[in-house]
Amino acid sequence: DAVDVLLSVDGLSAGYGEMPVLNGVSLEIRRAEIVALVGSNGAGKTTLLRALSRVLACTGTISFMGHNLVPLTPDQVFGAGLVQVPEGRQLFDRMTVEDNLLMGAYRRADKAAITGDLERMYALFPRLGERKRQLAGSMSGGEQQMCAMARGLMAKPQLLMIDEMSLGLAPVVVEQLMEVLARIRDEGVTVLLVEQDIHLALSGADRGYVMETGSIVHGGEAKALIDDPAVRKAYLGL
Ligand code: ATP
Numbered sequence: 001d002a003v004d005v006l007l008s009v010d011g012l013s014a015g016y017g018e019m020p021v022l023n024g025v026s027l028e029i030r031r032a033e034i035v036a037l038v039g040s041n042g043a044g045k046t047t048l049l050r051a052l053s054r055v056l057a058c059t060g061t062i063s064f065m066g067h068n069l070v071p072l073t074p075d076q077v078f079g080a081g082l083v084q085v086p087e088g089r090q091l092f093d094r095m096t097v098e099d100n101l102l103m104g105a106y107r108r109a110d111k112a113a114i115t116g117d118l119e120r121m122y123a124l125f126p127r128l129g130e131r132k133r134q135l136a137g138s139m140s141g142g143e144q145q146m147c148a149m150a151r152g153l154m155a156k157p158q159l160l161m162i163d164e165m166s167l168g169l170a171p172v173v174v175e176q177l178m179e180v181l182a183r184i185r186d187e188g189v190t191v192l193l194v195e196q197d198i199h200l201a202l203s204g205a206d207r208g209y210v211m212e213t214g215s216i217v218h219g220g221e222a223k224a225l226i227d228d229p230a231v232r233k234a235y236l237g238l
Contacts, residue, residue: 004030006159006190007052007082012060014051021047023214024060029159034181034191036201036222038235039211045194046087048211049161053077053084065158079107081158087167089148093137097128097147100136104154114154121150124180142173149177153184160184161192166200178204198235202226210235 007029015021021044029035037045050056054069054077062069069077083104091100101121105114122129125146131139136147145165152160162181166174181191181204195201202208202222210218210231218231225231 006031006065007192008061008063009052010061010063012048012051012058012062014047014056014058021214022051022058025211025214025216027209027216027219029190029192032185032188032190033206034185034193034204036198036205036208037192037194037211038196038198038201038208040235041196043211044214045211046163047214049084049163049192049194052082052161078155081156083152083155083157083160085148085152085160085162085165087163089144091136091144091147091151093135095136096133097136097139098132100147100151101128101132101154104151105156107155117154117156121153124153124183125150142169142177145169145173145177146180149180153189157189159190159192161194163194164196165193166195166197174200198231199226 005028010026012025013020013022025048037048039045047056051058052062054072054074058070064080064082067080069080069082072080092103098118101118102114105117108114122132127143128146128150131143136144139147149162165177181193185191193201193205202225205222207220208222208225209216210225218225218228
């Protein structure tokens, strides 16, 4: 159903200097779904996120809620509701958890709603509520990932793109984070989950795309991808 398409990418190419990395990537993300973008190390996943966020030059089409993102600046893209949670969290280490969350809302003027949204984040991530006065840099890896995700949500995104959410985290923590993603999806936030851990990402997603050397090589319902013999053989070691 075309009205449900939130992001539509067509023929997107990008690279670094003379080196091409993305070769005509096309994909579609619909409202209130979790989409996994998976592929091995160096496939170009982070490069695709950088092109979508408009920090990297690209050719092709990026249509987000009917608007062309290609001519926009990164700040304008953020303002349009396409928000990235970067690989490695990139928190403000010397600021408190709460001040990090407030940084996510820096473009918003609705003070009362911001205060309400802080409380929503503490309900979603109780650990952050317990530690809101703690410096972000002194938190555990899992807590820092929660803080980075909550900071992104404080921007009130239409689409939250999360790069390597699970990296370096214990399985029990990753499981909690996946549950949070399902909750925010059910509340209407669309999620693009970029992961090297293909099984993990497809297990928690509605749909998925598999990327290899700068191109999408498989796409579809996440369950169908996990069951696809070609995907199982090439990526899941089965
Ligand atoms: P990973 O999960 O390891 O980050 P990835 O799928 O996200 O992998 P990218 O980080 O997008 O892959 O990298 C794709 C290719 O682009 C790699 O060959 C990488 O070496 C190259 N690359 C990434 N960043 C730069 C850069 N700043 N300058 C030059 N080449 C780069």
